[in-house]
Amino acid sequence: MISLSVKIRFFGSLCDLTKGRHLFEFVPGVNQTIKDCIERLGVPHTEVSFITLNGSFVDFSRVVCDGETYFVYPESDLPIEDVYLVSPRFVGEPRFVLDIHLGKLAKLLRIFGIYAEYGILDDDEIVARGVSMGYVILTKDRKLLMRKEIKYGYVVRSDDPYEQFDEVYRKYNLGKWASPFSRCLVCNGEILEVDKRVVEGRVPIRVFELNERFGVCSSCGKIYWPGTHYEHMEAFVSRYLPRRVLDPF
Ligand SMILES: [Zn+2]
Known part of the structure; x- marks a missing residue:
């Protein structure tokens, strides 16, 4: 009997979320979409920029079929047209809402004058703030970012607040938006x-x-x-x- 399987290959920083593993081969469920498969492997949709199958772009709704191999990419500097992206690029000045475990990171962002909302205990409320206000949700809880309504989010990789800051600074090009010492470290006010x-x-x-x-x-x-x-x-x-x-x- 021929086994039915699909291969998924992750690139770049997505492998941070798969313990460094690049290639997965598994038997998908009936009518399973590529989005479901990717999240099943621990990578939230917010981390994925584009997906290819046999050299063509596919979107999250694609139902996977036996024998296929998907390439899954994080955000990069590659000149990919927006229409092919499965998660939108964040454009403009980023504002953040952080989960309750990232208090030190919030403070470091505020030192740079970056809008960093922090102190909300309830995950539902964090998601609601992020979605309704267009804020980027920062968290270490990847399950949180798998909620389908979230457009902008990032799984902070490091446990060290300074390294976390470095990740966020680079990813969102914060040098362009920084206004050091212009924001209250306690409450985020100006x-x-x-x-x-x-x-x-x-x-x-x-x-x-x-x-x-x-x-x-x-x-x-x-x-x-x-x-x-x-x-x-x-x-x-x-x-x-x-x-x-x-x-x-
Ligand atoms: Zn204040």
Whole structure:
């Protein structure tokens, strides 16, 4: 008896999600789509950019047939026309909503002034925010990104917040959108520079005397100034934006 099987070959960063394995061969279910097969192997649809079969592009709805071999690719710089992409490219300034396990990453993004919504406990709510607002969902939970309504999402690979930041920075070209120290680290609100007199009596006297520039979060009211902690962050920011003249707010 001839066994019925389909082969799927993953490329590039998709193999991060398959423990480094490139090629899978398995017996599909009845009327199973290529999307189902790919997600069954642990790769959410949001990670897949395009799929080919015998050199032609196919979309997620393609029902797989015996003997076929699919090539599955992540987002890349290849000049593929949008019409052939199974997941849309993110264009424009990215805004993120992060799952509850990525608090340090959220803070690092906010240091760069990148919109990073964080603190929602409920997965359904995270998905609803992402979908309704067009935000990119960042998570380590790949099952979360398998929900079909999600358009933009990314499975953060590393467990280290700085490496996670590096992944997201590169993938979404954040250097183009960064505005360091313009966003509140606590609540994600925008920091606005204020006249020094506004913060008099609201910060320690020594801080008031030693600093000329102050900013206030437009959302939670937290006061910011270029103190020691700021200098530490400045070193981190300069690693990514070495030629940028950093303004404190
Ligand atoms: Zn705030």
